[in-house]
Amino acid sequence: MKNNKLTVVSYLILPVILLMTVSFSLIFGAESIKITNGSLDEVSKIILFKLRLPRTLLVFLTGLLLGGSGCIFQNLFRNPLAEPGIIGMSSGASLGAVLSGYLGMGTVFGGFLSCQNLGAFAGAFVAGLIVISIAFLSRGENSTVTLILCGTALGSFYSAVVCVWRTS
Secondary structure (H helix, E strand, O other), X not given: OHHHHHHHHHHHHHHHHHHHHHXXXXXXXXXXXXXXXXEEOHHHHXXXXXXXHHHHHHHHHHHHHHHHHHHHHHHHHOOOOXXXXXXXXXXXXXXXXXXXXXXXXXXXXXXXXXHHXXXXXXXXXXXXXXXXXXXXXXXXXXXXXXXXXXXXXXXXXXXXXXXXXXXX
């Protein structure tokens, strides 16, 4: 019974804390938001709608996606300590970022997005696909033990390639 009360209290308090945090991130900053006669002045509108609101929404979305992906990993491996490094995705992301930096790729979308970020994403995605493919081909099913073993081996290989690449 005590656990149910804790769950109910969590469902009531956590949204309030989230709303307060989002509100504080919009209101407080290096430049204060000035409200005169019930409306914002032009500088405050630019600061609020072009800087703070997009950043706040992006941080909220990033946290939501990271929490969701962590939940998926923990559920897949039935382990509360599971993380992307288990199947080599972190090392694959490192390899992708180093590879794109080595190739001298610049920025895309008018300097908004670094090609190293895209390389890291592509490296993690490809590393995950390789691990899942090898695990599926080796046993015909996605057993968690096979995924972990393939991921650990390939993650070590990706890390070794990054280390060799950086020292040469």
